[in-house]
Amino acid sequence: MSGKLLRVGTVYIPVTDVEQSAGWYADHLGAEVSYRDEDKAIVNLADQSFFLVKAAEGECSNFIDIHGKERFSLTFEVNGLEALESVHEEFRVKGIHVGDIEDRGHAGRNFVFDDPDGNRFDVWSELSPAYKEKFLSH
The missing domain is CATH 3.10.180.10 (2,3-Dihydroxybiphenyl 1,2-Dioxygenase, domain 1)
Incomplete structure (x- = not known):
């Protein structure tokens, strides 16, 4: 290429x-x-x-994985666990359907939220190193 x-x-x-x-x-x-x-x-x-x-009606961006679990196709990142907890609480207060904060066995924590059409999104507490380097190192 x-x-x-x-x-x-x-x-x-x-x-x-x-x-x-x-x-x-x-x-x-x-x-x-x-x-x-x-x-x-x-x-x-x-x-x-x-x-x-x-x-x-009924279309959404989610998919079913090999184990039959409905999955999201997009993960948003926030800068750390405190930021994740803050966003989670803000979304909950706004009435957004949010899942629990989870430990998935890798770095950081996550939670899932849905929009009104059932499109599911993930939020992760870890910013990618490239993003940190480019935008937060100044």
Whole structure:
């Protein structure tokens, strides 16, 4: 390969009501809505663009793993356990469906949360070393 993939530019998330979902992402997650029409909204969150795309009822970004467990396809990172606990509590107070903070046997801790359409996301207490080096070492 002559070039290399440098970053993920956009993540697509299926939603049933674009207007309602864009509002939820803005109000509950602090996303900035940069575009909206009847079929999609672009929200910016965690240095990433998310396209909320109108989809059929019951569609979501989750998948079932080999053991029959429903899984998320995206993990957000926060800077440490204290930050994870703070975000977990903030989400709980806002009425977001959140799972318990878990020890999964690797570095850090995680919890899972859902948007109104059932799209499941993970939050991890460990920032990637490359991100820390690039953005937090100054």
